[in-house]
Amino acid sequence: APTKEPPETGALLRRFAAEAAHMLDWLAQFGSGANADEGVTRLLYTPAWQQAQDALAERLAGCGLAVSYDDVGNLYARLDGAREREVVATGSHIDTVVRGGRYDGAYGIVAGALALAYLKEAYGQPERTLQLVSFAEEEGSRFPLAFWGSGSVTGRYQARHAPDAADADGVSLAAAMHEAGFGQGRYAAPPAAADWSAFVELHIEQGSVLEREGAAIGIVQGIVGQRRFGFEVSGEANHAGTTPMSYRRDALCGAAEMIVAIRDAALAYGDPTVATVGRLEASPGTVNVVPGRASFTLDVRHPDGAALEAFCGELMTTLERIAASNGLTVSVSLWTEAAPVRMNGRLTEALDRICRTRGLVCRHMYSGAGHDSQLLAPVCPTAMVFVPSRGGISHSPAEYTNAEDLAAGIVVLADLLYALAYK
Ligand code: HGY
Ligand code: MN
C-alpha cells in the first residue's frame, strides 16, 4: 500500500465534518417522524429499517465496496484486502429506540463508511480486508431481546433458532425476519466475528463526561454488565365500587410498591448501580376496575458481574415478599443479559498514540450504555471510541453531536483502521 503521509489533521477534520453531518441527515430520513421533535424510530424488520439498510447497501456499493447481507439482516460492506480472509471490522447498529436520536448507532455506521471511502481513495487496497457492519438490531426496542445483530455473528443467536419473542402486536421475531426476506440459509454466511482480527466501534458517549471535561475523544476501557427482565404481577380484577380496600388483590398497587422498592434498592447499593423500570402496563386498564394484572420491565446495570448477580438476587427476594404481603403472585423472565467487558489493551494503547499524534484531547472512560462491542469483546480484539453528546442527552430527539466532534472521531477511526489493515 502507498505509504504517503496522511493529510494534515485540519484538512481531514474539515472533510469529515461536512461529510458526516450530510450522511447522518440522509440516514435519519428513514424512520423520521413528520416533525423533528418526533425523532427517529427505526425498529428491526420494519419498513423504515429495511429502507435504511437497502439505501446503505446501494450507497456503499456506489463507493466501490463489496456489499452483502447475512441471514438475520446484518449488512456488510468490504474493501477486500490482499490477505482477504483477515478481516478488520468496524460498525454499529442501524436500529433505534422509539423516537430516538439520529446519532446512536447510525454514527458508527456513517463513520465507518466515510473512513473506508477515505482509506480506499488515499491508500488503495489494504493488506487485510476492511469490513463495515451495519448490525441489524442492538437496542431491543421491538422484541424482548437485544443484540440480535451482533449476537448472531458472535454465536449468541442463530437465525434458525430465531426466538419466538413477540412484539407488542404479537408478531414474533422469526415471523418478522422471514417477512423482511431474511432467515436461515437465505444468504451466504459471512466470516464469523471470532475470526475477525479486530472490531472497532465509534459511538456517541450518550453521557456528559466528555462535554463537561472538554475532551474530544473517549477511549472506552470497558462496558458495564446489564440484565433486562419482564415482570408479570397477578392479583384479582374486581369492581371499583363494590370491593372494599381490604378485600382487594390489586396488581397495579403491588407493582407500584415493587417499582419503588427497586429504586430504593439501587440507591442503597449506590453508584454505579443503576436500575430502570421503563414500561408499566395494567390490565384491564379500565377506570372502574381494580387491576388484576400488571407488567413492567427492568433494566439493571453494574460494571462488576458479581455485584450485578447479587443485586438481582436480593431484588427478586424483595419483590416476592411484596407480592406475598399483597396476596399477589409475581413471575419474572430474563430477556437479555450481557456480561461486563474490558476492551483490548493493545488497541486502546494505539488509540492513545493516535490522539496524541493528532493533538486530540482524550480521556479513558467506562461505558454505562450497552453496545455491540459488548458482544464482540469476548470473541475478538475490540475497541470503542466515544465522541461528546451535547448535554449528555441520548435516546431522545434532542440527541446531538456537533460536526467537529463527529469529524474528530472519524479521524481517529480512520487512523486506527489504517494501522490495523494497511501495515
Ligand atoms: O440501552 C443501551 O444501553 C443501549 O443504548 N442499547
Ligand atoms: Mn447504541
Ligand code: MN
Ligand atoms: Mn441506544
Ligand code: MN
Ligand atoms: Mn358496572
